Amino acid sequence: xxxxxxxxxxxxxxxxxxxxxxxxxxxxxxxxxxxxxxxxxxxxxxxxxxxxxxxxxxxxxxxxxxxxxxxxxxxxxxxxxxxxxxxxxxxxxxxxxxxxxxxxxxxxxxxxxxxxxxxxxxxxxxxxxxxxxxxxxxxxxxxxxxxxxxxxxxxxxxxxxxxxxxxxxx
Amino acid sequence: xxxxxxxxxxxxxxxxxxxxxxxxxxxxxxxxxxxxxxxxxxxxxxxxxxxxxxxxxxxxxxxxxxxxxxxxxxxxxxxxxxxxxxxxxxxxxxxxxxxxxxxxxxxxxxxxxxxxxxxxxxxxxxxxxxxxxxxxxxxxxxxxxxxxxxxxxxxxxxxxxxxxxxxxxxxxxxxxxxxxxxxxxxxxxxxxxxxxxxxxxxxxxxxxxxxxxxxxxxxxxxxxxxxxxxxxxxxxxxxxxxxxxxxxxxxxxxxxxxxxxxxxxxxxxxxxxxxxxxxxxxxxxxxxxxxxxxxxxxxxxxxxxxxxxxxxxxxxxxxxxxxxxxxxxxxxxxxxxxxxxxxx
Numbered sequence: 001x002x003x004x005x006x007x008x009x010x011x012x013x014x015x016x017x018x019x020x021x022x023x024x025x026x027x028x029x030x031x032x033x034x035x036x037x038x039x040x041x042x043x044x045x046x047x048x049x050x051x052x053x054x055x056x057x058x059x060x061x062x063x064x065x066x067x068x069x070x071x072x073x074x075x076x077x078x079x080x081x082x083x084x085x086x087x088x089x090x091x092x093x094x095x096x097x098x099x100x101x102x103x104x105x106x107x108x109x110x111x112x113x114x115x116x117x118x119x120x121x122x123x124x125x126x127x128x129x130x131x132x133x134x135x136x137x138x139x140x141x142x143x144x145x146x147x148x149x150x151x152x153x154x155x156x157x158x159x160x161x162x163x164x165x166x167x168x169x170x
Numbered sequence: 171x172x173x174x175x176x177x178x179x180x181x182x183x184x185x186x187x188x189x190x191x192x193x194x195x196x197x198x199x200x201x202x203x204x205x206x207x208x209x210x211x212x213x214x215x216x217x218x219x220x221x222x223x224x225x226x227x228x229x230x231x232x233x234x235x236x237x238x239x240x241x242x243x244x245x246x247x248x249x250x251x252x253x254x255x256x257x258x259x260x261x262x263x264x265x266x267x268x269x270x271x272x273x274x275x276x277x278x279x280x281x282x283x284x285x286x287x288x289x290x291x292x293x294x295x296x297x298x299x300x301x302x303x304x305x306x307x308x309x310x311x312x313x314x315x316x317x318x319x320x321x322x323x324x325x326x327x328x329x330x331x332x333x334x335x336x337x338x339x340x341x342x343x344x345x346x347x348x349x350x351x352x353x354x355x356x357x358x359x360x361x362x363x364x365x366x367x368x369x370x371x372x373x374x375x376x377x378x379x380x381x382x383x384x385x386x387x388x389x390x391x392x393x394x395x396x397x398x399x400x401x402x403x404x405x406x407x408x409x410x411x412x413x414x415x416x417x418x419x420x421x422x423x424x425x426x427x428x429x430x431x432x433x434x435x436x437x438x439x440x441x442x443x444x445x446x447x448x449x450x451x452x453x454x455x456x457x458x459x460x461x462x463x464x465x466x467x468x469x470x471x472x473x474x475x476x477x478x479x480x481x482x483x484x485x486x487x488x489x490x491x492x493x494x495x496x497x498x499x500x501x502x503x504x505x506x507x508x509x510x511x512x513x514x
Contacts, residue, residue: 028309032247035302055291063298064328070305071324074317129288129348 007047014040031069038062052129174277183283186263194417195225201468208472232410240403244310251307252404252411258300259418265289266425267351269435269453272446281453282351289350290338293426294331297381300419301327304383304390307412308400319399322479323390326380329486330387334377336494337370340501341430354434359441362433367501371431373494378427380486382419385471389479424463425456432459 017040020033038061045054136144199214199221206213214221239248267282286292301323308320341363342348345356357363364371380387391399398404401412428434435452443451477485506512 032306035299051286051288052291055288055295058295059291059298063295064331067298067301067305067324067328070309071321071328074305074309074321074324 003047007044010040010043010047014044027073028070031066031073034069035062035066038066049128052132178277178279179283182279182281183264186268186283187260190260190263190418190421191414193421194414195229197417197421197464197468198228198413199225200464201471204465204468205472208469229410232407235406237406237408238403240312242312243403244312247306247310249408251303251310252408252415253303254306255300255303255415256411256418258296258303259415259422262293262296262419262422263425265292265350266422266429267354267434268456270449272449274446281449285349285351288348290342290348290353290430293350294335294338298327298331300381303412303415304400307404308390311400311403313403315396315398315402316400319390319396319402323383323400326383326387326389326482326486329483330377330380330490333373333486333490333494334381336491336498337374337377338430340367340370340494340498343498343501343505350429350434354429354436357433358436360433360436360438362431362436364431367431367497369493369497370501371427373490373497374430375427376485376490378423379467379470380482382423382467383416384420384467386474386476387482388476389482420464420467421460424460424467427463428456428459434459 014037017033017037021030021037024030024033038057042054042057042062045051045057202224203213203221205211214224217223217227239245264283265286267280267285269281272279272281304323305320308316308318308323311317341353344363344366345353347353347356383390389399390396391401393399396402401409404412435456437452437455440448440452440455503512
């Protein structure tokens with residue numbers, strides 16, 4: 001089976017799973033379909049020979065963030081009866097807003113179709129962890145360090161928010 | 171595609187499957203015998219000589235029991251839960267190198283199903299999704315005790331994965347490779363990581379106990395508070411899969427610990443042998459180390475009482491993570507000195 005056909009099938013399944021996230025009635029099912037979506041995206045990465053990206057995607061998104069999502073949803077104990085009814089106007093505006101987002105994304109990505117005949121040098125190995133590491137710690141070191149500062153800032157912010165509530169509880 | 175390679179890998183994968191299940195089955199027997207020994211009892215002794223057929227009797231009993239689904243359970247997820255638990259426990263063993271290359275019928279066969287260059291990350295990926303089995307099973311049962319078990323499992327997993335990952339990074343820094351084969355080869359000639367990284371081993375071992383839900387970290391199935399925890403509503407072979415998955419996970423994590431810290435299939439004086447003799451001896455050495463680790467897991471279970479949940483969280487976040495981060499930094503500085511990157 002050719003790689004093109006395989007990636008077409010997986011791409012279709014990804015879109016299907018992503019649609020099920022939105023369509024499913026129950027929030028826990030939505031989260032589980034989102035996990036399936038992440039797995040399918042990871043398998044697309046593997047088809048592109050980017051093993052490191054694929055496994056990190058699984059560890060971070062499917063393994064940590066989605067477990068936290070499920071954890072919060074299980075604590076919330078959502079029932080159909082307790083769910084507040086969404087007003088018609090909010091429904092309409094959310095459809096409009098996501099439609100505009102779709103339009104912007106299509107506009108942003110339509111140029112990438114023209115890029116597909118641009119072949120990078122030694123593309124077979126470009127996704128392997130050694131090459132990725134050399135690229136990140138050599139050419140893009142500034143961007144890498146700046147993004148790590150961003151992460152630390154958000155962590156400090158989270159700890160600050162959690163600490164501030166303490167005197168109120170006592 | 172090379173047909174011979176395909177057949178060879180298929181045989182290896184099936185062999186691995188059978189061996190994992192066999193060892194898991196007999197771990198239950200040895201666990202009960204060991205518990206009996208520690209508590210000065212006899213233990214199972216009715217089925218066969220010394221009760222050696224007990225795991226088979228247990229398995230048959232599990233199959234024969236009524237398969238019961240609670241009324242308001244989510245039917246599909248209820249079936250999916252134990253399946254995921256077992257699947258993830260078995261998947262991990264695919265990247266583990268069991269011994270040196272063996273030569274059969276003129277072919278050199280690597281005793282490893284897949285030599286991924288991201289082997290250790292693959293294991294962490296599978297471990298991190300292993301909790302879904304417990305979470306889905308516990309939630310789908312529609313029982314408050316099951317749900318408590320599921321919630322506890324998820325928070326415990328997330329807390330201990332961090333310290334486990336950081337201590338694994340220390341080992342990766344020492345070996346200079348993510349593949350498990352690279353890590354084993356870097357420890358050749360008694361250069362076992364345990365001698366260089368005892369603190370790292372301690373952190374990793376405690377986290378492995380927590381990740382496999384073994385006592386003293388078995389809070390997801392804590393009997394005295396939660397009846398049976400996440401598998402309260404399960405019966406028949408679905409319960410069997412949950413219980414079995416725990417033993418398979420224990421076997422695989424023991425194998426992982428012996429690879430990361432005890433030199434994997436390396437053994438003292440291995441340079442005096444070669445060919446198939448070396449391969450068989452290395453497999454024997456690897457399994458000896460793994461069985462000793464399993465024994466340690468069981469010994470701890472029957473010695474130390476269970477933690478309270480807040481103690482568990484405190485240990486994970488405020489003790490193990492800082493220790494592993496400091497250990498990683500010190501290791502990094504020492505490596506930088508040895509390589510001559512920093513000079514006074």
